Amino acid sequence: xxxxxxxxxxxxxxxxxxxxxxxxxxxxxxxxxxxxxxxxxxxxxxxxxxxxxxxxxxxxxxxxxxxxxxxxxxxxxxxxxxxxxxxxxxxxxxxxxxxxxxxxxxxxxxxxxxxxxxxxxxxxxxxxxxxxxxxxxxxxxxxxxxxxxxxxxxxxxxxxxxxxxxxxxxxxxxxxxxxxxxxxx
Numbered sequence: 001x002x003x004x005x006x007x008x009x010x011x012x013x014x015x016x017x018x019x020x021x022x023x024x025x026x027x028x029x030x031x032x033x034x035x036x037x038x039x040x041x042x043x044x045x046x047x048x049x050x051x052x053x054x055x056x057x058x059x060x061x062x063x064x065x066x067x068x069x070x071x072x073x074x075x076x077x078x079x080x081x082x083x084x085x086x087x088x089x090x091x092x093x094x095x096x097x098x099x100x101x102x103x104x105x106x107x108x109x110x111x112x113x114x115x116x117x118x119x120x121x122x123x124x125x126x127x128x129x130x131x132x133x134x135x136x137x138x139x140x141x142x143x144x145x146x147x148x149x150x151x152x153x154x155x156x157x158x159x160x161x162x163x164x165x166x167x168x169x170x171x172x173x174x175x176x177x178x179x180x181x182x183x184x185x
Contacts, residue, residue: 016046017064018063018107018108019064019065020108020110021171021174023108026062026063026108026152026157027155028067029067029154030069030070030154031069032069032088033068033070033089033127036086036127036128036129036131040068040088043061043068044072044088046064047059048084051074052082057074057075057145058146058149059071059073059107060153063108068088069088070087070088071087071090071146071153072085073087073142073145073146075141075142086128088127088128090124090146090150091124091125092147093135094123095119096119099120100119100140100144101115102115102118102144104148105158106157109159112159112173114159114161114166114170116144116148116158117161118144119143119147121137121138123135124138
């Protein structure tokens with residue numbers, strides 16, 4: 001994260017960029033935040049900006065190179081009022097026994113998709129942007145999104161839930177794409 005001085009304070013969110021797999025930084029285990037303070041809120045806001053810029057619905061801190069237990073989600077569709085969720089230190093309280101298969105993608109694995117089995121419902125406890133403890137019961141796409149982003153906090157990517165063959169094909173494509181991008185720079 002690059003910091004830019006701006007009128008006596010540091011604007012740390014000016015240079016958040018999303019890390020593309022394969023990258024060892026995406027496999028790290030994240031540490032909890034002590035509390036949601038001004039610095040963590042700036043991280044959350046910067047993550048939301050990066051996520052919206054790339055038309056995503058969720059983003060985890062390790063995807064921008066920060067190994068903290070922070071995720072952001074905004075399920076609003078185009079034309080709808082944004083409804084961002086800022087989540088720190090999420091913990092799964094409960095998941096349903098019923099599981100569903102659904103297609104997932106990831107901003108760190110651009111244009112790659114795979115079918116992943118996840119619980120249909122999940123209850124998650126977390127700290128919000130005001131450092132208040134909250135609990136949410138989510139289902140369907142929101143549950144999938146929260147659980148997907150929480151996986152990132154443990155160094156797990158959606159491709160870790162699919163067959164080794166499909167995972168290797170996707171990672172080879174991304175490696176090739178990264179090499180082409182680096183050569184073009």
